[in-house]
Amino acid sequence: MLRAQTGVLLSCLACAAGLPLQAQQSTTIGGYGEVHYSNSNSSGSSGVIDLARFVLYVGHSFNDRISFRSELEVEDAKVAGGEPGGEVSLEQAFIDYKFGEPVTLRAGLVLMPMGIINEVHEPPTFNGVDRPLYDDVVIPTTWRELGAGVAGSIPGVQGLVYRAYLVNGLKAEGFSGVDGLRDGRQEGQNASFANVALSGRVEWARPGLKLGLSGYYGGSANSAPALGTGAFSAPVFIGAIDGRYEIGAFQFRGEAATESISDAAAINALYGNAVGSRVAGWYLEAGWNALRLLARNSSHHLILFSRYEEDDTHAAVPSGTPRNPAFDRRVTTLGLTWKPISQLAFKGDYQFRRNAAHQLEDDVVSLGLGWMF
Amino acid sequence: MRIERLDGRWGWASHLTLLLGVSLASAIVCPVAGQTAPPKKLAASLDRVFGSGARVDSLPVDSSLVLRVSRADSLLGFAVVRNVIGKDQPITFLVATDPADHLKDVDVLAYREPYGGEVAYDAWRKQFRGKTTSDPLRVDGDIRSISGATISVNSVTAGVRVALSDLTRWHQEGRIK
Numbered sequence: 001m002l003r004a005q006t007g008v009l010l011s012c013l014a015c016a017a018g019l020p021l022q023a024q025q026s027t028t029i030g031g032y033g034e035v036h037y038s039n040s041n042s043s044g045s046s047g048v049i050d051l052a053r054f055v056l057y058v059g060h061s062f063n064d065r066i067s068f069r070s071e072l073e074v075e076d077a078k079v080a081g082g083e084p085g086g087e088v089s090l091e092q093a094f095i096d097y098k099f100g101e102p103v104t105l106r107a108g109l110v111l112m113p114m115g116i117i118n119e120v121h122e123p124p125t126f127n128g129v130d131r132p133l134y135d136d137v138v139i140p141t142t143w144r145e146l147g148a149g150v151a152g153s154i155p156g157v158q159g160l161v162y163r164a165y166l167v168n169g170l171k172a173e174g175f176s177g178v179d180g181l182r183d184g185r186q187e188g189q190n191a192s193f194a195n196v197a198l199s200g201r202v203e204w205a206r207p208g209l210k211l212g213l214s215g216y217y218g219g220s221a222n223s224a225p226a227l228g229t230g231a232f233s234a235p236v237f238i239g240a241i242d243g244r245y246e247i248g249a250f251q252f253r254g255e256a257a258t259e260s261i262s263d264a265a266a267i268n269a270l271y272g273n274a275v276g277s278r279v280a281g282w283y284l285e286a287g288w289n290a291l292r293l294l295a296r297n298s299s300h301h302l303i304l305f306s307r308y309e310e311d312d313t314h315a316a317v318p319s320g321t322p323r324n325p326a327f328d329r330r331v332t333t334l335g336l337t338w339k340p341i342s343q344l345a346f347k348g349d350y351q352f353r354r355n356a357a358h359q360l361e362d363d364v365v366s367l368g369l370g371w372m373f
Numbered sequence: 374m375r376i377e378r379l380d381g382r383w384g385w386a387s388h389l390t391l392l393l394g395v396s397l398a399s400a401i402v403c404p405v406a407g408q409t410a411p412p413k414k415l416a417a418s419l420d421r422v423f424g425s426g427a428r429v430d431s432l433p434v435d436s437s438l439v440l441r442v443s444r445a446d447s448l449l450g451f452a453v454v455r456n457v458i459g460k461d462q463p464i465t466f467l468v469a470t471d472p473a474d475h476l477k478d479v480d481v482l483a484y485r486e487p488y489g490g491e492v493a494y495d496a497w498r499k500q501f502r503g504k505t506t507s508d509p510l511r512v513d514g515d516i517r518s519i520s521g522a523t524i525s526v527n528s529v530t531a532g533v534r535v536a537l538s539d540l541t542r543w544h545q546e547g548r549i550k
Contacts, residue, residue, distance in 0.1 A: 024409065030461020057461050061485065064411050069487055096487060106487070119488055120521065122460070151487070159494050205491045207500070207517040244520030249513075253520070289513070299511070342527045372524070373461065 030057035032372035034123040036130065042362035051077040053123075055091070065098045090188060091142050102155050106165070107148035109188040113163040113201035114214045115139045115255050116242045123370025124345040127287055127305040127337050130366060133329060137311050138257050138281035139240065140182040146191055159205045169195025172220040172227060172234050172267045177274035177324055180313040181236065181259065184220060195219030196231045208247055214240040220261075226270050227263060234263040249292035251303070256282035258315075265318035274324070278316035283309030287337075301339040308332050325356035335366075345370045410454050410465045410482040418480040422469045423449045432549050437539065439549050448472045451540050451549055454482065457532035459525040462486050466529060468536035474544055476504040476537050481529070491522040492529045501533055506541045510534040 033054045039047030054074045061067040071092040079086035094108030111119045117131055118141045126132075135141035147167030154160040168191040174183035186192065197218020204211050221227035221234035228234060240257035257280065261267065264277035287305035291298045314327040335349025347368040354361050419429060423442045427449055430441045440452040452469040462485035469477040479501045481493035491497060500516050510530060512518050518526045543549045 028461055028463075059462060064483070067485065094487075116521065125521070125523065153490070159491070159496060161490070205494065205519055205522070207497050207519055210491075210520040210522075246513075246518055246520050251520075292513075342523050373458075 025063070026061050028057070028059040028061075030059070030373055031055050032122040032124075032370065034129075034368060034370040037367040038129065038364055039366075040362045040364045042360070047365075067096045067098075069094060069096065091144055093188075096151075100152075102152040104151045105148070106151055106163075109144050109146055110149065110165055110167065112143040112145065112167070112199050112216065113165070114143065114199065114216060114238065115141075115240050115257065116212065116244065116253065117141050118143050122372040123347075123368070124339060124343055124372055127285060127303060127347070128307065128333050128335055128349050128366075129347045129368030132255075132283050132285075132307065132309055132333075133311050133331050134255060134257075134281045134283050134309050137178075137180050137182065137313050137329075138259070138279060139238075139255075140180065140185055143185055144187060145185070145197070146188050147197075154202075157204075160202065161205075162200065162202045164198070164200035167197050167199060167218075168193050169197045169218040169222070169231075170220040170236055171222045172224070172261075172263075172275075173222060173271055175220070175261065175267060175271075175273060175275040177276060177313060177321075177327060180276070180279045181261075184236075192222050194223040194231075195221055195233065197236075208245060210244045212240075212242040214238070214242075214257075220267075221263075224270060227266055234261075234267060236261055249289040251287040251289070251305075252285065254282065254284040256280075265320060268318060268321050274317075274321050276312075276314040276316060276321075276323075276327070277318045279313045280315040281309065281311035283307055299341075301337070301342075303337040303339070304335075305337065306332070306334050326359050328356035330354045330356075343372050410467070414482045415454065415467065418467050418482060419452065419469075422452070422467075422478045422480065434539075434543050434548050439540065439543065441549060442469075448550075450477055451544065453536050453540060455532055455536055457528040459484070459489070459492075459528055460486050464492065464525060464529060464532075466532060468533050468540065470537065470540045470544070474505060474541040476501050476533070478502055479529070479533050484525075486525075489522045489525055491519045492525045497526075504537065506538050510537070 034052050036052045037047055037049040056072050059069045069092060073089055073091050075087040076085050079088050090109055092109055092111055094106050094110050097105040113119060117126060117135045118139055121142055131141060145167035147165050149165030151163040154162060168186055170181060170184035171186060175181055176183060195218060197216060199216040201212060201214040216238040218236055219232040219234055220236050237260045238257060242255040244253040259279040261275055261277055264275045267275050285305060285307035287303045290302045290304055291300055309331050312328040314323050317323045332352040333349050338346045349366050351364045427442050427444045432439045432441050437453060442449045450469055450471040452467055454467050456463040456465050465483040467480040467482055471477045479498045484490045484493055497519055504510060509515055512527050512530050516530050
């Protein structure tokens with residue numbers, strides 16, 4: 001009885017407070033961007049500076065349950081007809097239909113829920129001017145495909161969320177020894193649906209801690225009869241773990257993944273791209289906010305960090321494909337990130353890029369500016 | 374009944390919203406103004422924080438609306454509902470105080486980003502309980518961050534700091550009692 005009265009009262013209050021029962025529609029605009037300067041000691045040049053990414057988010061909430069989210073990106077500042085370089089692409093464009101905290105249906109162009117950076121890649125959220133090499137040759141960031149799925153929180157276990165999608169598969173034709181799965185992504189452009197893939201992630205968070213487990217299983221044959229014709233023919237399996245921990249002035253993060261391309265021999269016989277049958281990589285990073293010591297009351301962050309990673313796109317090779325030790329890469333990054341506010345980062349780092357073949361090794365100095373809003 | 378809006382800073386935007394038509398105005402003028410708390414969620418939140426069956430009155434203060442919560446003539450506390458921008462979407466949250474101006478609880482009424490949402494977890498929100506305006510309410514100080522949710526954590530913490538300060542000041546000035 002008392003509850004009912006409260007309900008009626010709140011309905012009136014809701015009107016008075018501008019809280020209509022029928023939610024208003026609203027459109028939001030956001031975005032992020034990053035400028036990179038890099039200079040390799042092997043290039044003999046004075047370096048390259050690039051507006052690497054300029055991204056606009058456009059979102060629309062139709063009501064409390066149904067919303068649209070999108071991310072439109074311009075890479076390298078301009079795209080001109082007939083000239084190399086530059087790219088305009090949609091990185092996300094999907095509809096969410098929220099049934100409640102445990103279940104949101106999601107459909108459209110979605111980011112694969114793999115690892116830390118693929119889904120959340122705004123530059124102030126990670127250290128280093130460039131994303132880790134791991135997010136280039138192991139998790140082919142920014143990896144997005146068309147499909148549908150569900151996302152939500154798992155009831156009864158606070159801090160546990162999941163995402164699970166069914167999307168179009170990769171194209172084995174694009175796999176390569178040097179870049180792994182990267183050019184096998186279809187990215188929503190007239191994608192072949194000859195193969196499908198399942199991708200999912202569970203994430204558990206506590207203050208200071210976040211752990212993630214991601215998986216992917218999908219076919220890549222793309223109607224090539226030599227690779228089979230089932231929805232999951234020429235399968236690619238990926239398993240990945242990640243963790244982030246912050247305590248006081250210290251922050252730590254790490255990721256690891258293993259990928260299996262079990263029909264690599266047949267793929268190489270068909271396309272000759274020397275694809276490895278296993279791709280693997282990991283990195284560990286530690287950072288320290290120096291301002292906790294130097295200027296205790298400052299709200300700025302000045303993070304000194306170091307990261308070590310090993311990424312090998314030839315962790316294993318099928319018979320008939322020689323293993324290339326140059327694809328066994330190790331990168332050490334030392335750098336700093338200055339964040340006057342949490343949405344803006346000035347970055348600088350020095351990278352030692354090495355590989356097991358000791359070919360084309362170099363050191364790179366990078367400076368960067370990144371923002372998000 | 375006068376139409377009031379959620380957050381004093383954007384009072385003018387809400388009037389524009391009425392004039393221009395909702396989606397146009399909210400897109401151009403202020404994305405925050407268009408976002409509101411589902412009434413059921415607000416009711417459930419007040420029930421959770423103050424116990425069910427409490428009486429709720431609204432007190433306009435400046436251009437904010439303070440919810441005064443009482444039971445059988447005894448004051449239980451005050452609450453305000455506000456928005457902050459997370460990554461690019463507004464986060465709608467409630468801040469409740471007790472009659473001694475201690476923060477009773479923070480509740481996230483609507484989180485609209487497709488990822489994240491950890492600011493709604495009790496393990497994070499409970500850090501605010503018992504805080505007063507003499508506490509710094511600073512991320513990485515007395516409020517622990519959440520890895521991978523830094524932007525939301527900073528926005529909500531700043532929003533709570535302002536809301537707690539407003540409620541405390543208005544109460545001490547006798548504008549809400």
